[in-house]
Amino acid sequence: MLTKYFSIVGYSDSGKTFVIEKIIKHLVKKGYKVGVCKYIHHSGFGIDIPDKDTTKFYENGAKIISYVSPDANGIINIEKEGTSSTLRNIENKVDYLILEGFRNLTGVPRMAIIKEESDLKSLLDEFTIGITSHLIDLSKHNLFIKDENIPSFVEKRALPPMTSLNCQKCGYDSCKAFYKALLMEKEDRSKCVLQIRNIKLFVNKKLLLINPFVEDVFRNVISGIVETLQRPDEKINSIDINIKIE
Numbered sequence: 001m002l003t004k005y006f007s008i009v010g011y012s013d014s015g016k017t018f019v020i021e022k023i024i025k026h027l028v029k030k031g032y033k034v035g036v037c038k039y040i041h042h043s044g045f046g047i048d049i050p051d052k053d054t055t056k057f058y059e060n061g062a063k064i065i066s067y068v069s070p071d072a073n074g075i076i077n078i079e080k081e082g083t084s085s086t087l088r089n090i091e092n093k094v095d096y097l098i099l100e101g102f103r104n105l106t107g108v109p110r111m112a113i114i115k116e117e118s119d120l121k122s123l124l125d126e127f128t129i130g131i132t133s134h135l136i137d138l139s140k141h142n143l144f145i146k147d148e149n150i151p152s153f154v155e156k157r158a159l160p161p162m163t164s165l166n167c168q169k170c171g172y173d174s175c176k177a178f179y180k181a182l183l184m185e186k187e188d189r190s191k192c193v194l195q196i197r198n199i200k201l202f203v204n205k206k207l208l209l210i211n212p213f214v215e216d217v218f219r220n221v222i223s224g225i226v227e228t229l230q231r232p233d234e235k236i237n238s239i240d241i242n243i244k245i246e
């Protein structure tokens with residue numbers, strides 16, 4: 001399945017981590033693989049404190065820092081590319097990707113954790129489908145979700161990110177219009193031509209979205225070549241190709 005995204009936004013000390021912990025616990029219990037990507041607002045190497053080993057390795061130019069401990073091991077892949085490249089690296093390795101603190105990122109379902117009234121103006125956008133607060137009473141707000149319902153809400157309402165092909169084959173003027181209908185649960189994802197893909201193109205093991213026109217070209221060219229190499233009585237059901245460049 002395509003990785004489903006869900007974004008949690010809120011100012012510091014609003015309770016984002018508390019909410020995300022509960023979401024991870026719930027999804028993992030259900031058997032899903034979960035990834036988290038955190039937006040760090042300060043510059044430098046954000047996940048370690050200054051003067052610790054990992055920061056020193058980063059400052060001296062290490063591109064990958066990995067660690068092994070008695071309980072776990074992991075790899076920190078350091079890139080200076082944009083957000084989408086980092087997210088694509090995580091995609092397809094997890095079923096759900098929870099984004100923390102990406103206030104300016106649009107095109108994914110979003111929940112805002114509200115600290116004070118004014119946050120309702122600054123944190124909500126057209127992709128916001130839920131809000132909650134541990135500090136003020138929002139129970140009358142039409143987007144309010146009770147704390148205990150948030151994990152299952154995220155499981156149900158997370159979506160792959162909005163696309164931007166704008167081919168209108170779903171009957172909507174734009175991908176955004178279709179996506180907004182999806183967010184409101186008024187549409188079915190299968191109506192988007194990009195969901196009905198018969199070709200999966202992986203480059204460096206990352207799945208790339210290909211539009212229907214390119215998909216047709218691929219299918220016709222590759223199956224045409226393979227047909228000339230096949231025994232005429234053998235029916236082709238699928239073709240797998242793995243190309244190594246270099």
Ligand code: SF4
Nearest residue numbers: 167168170175192193
């Ligand atoms: S079919 Fe998919 S790609 Fe085309 S406009 Fe609709 S949502 Fe966008």
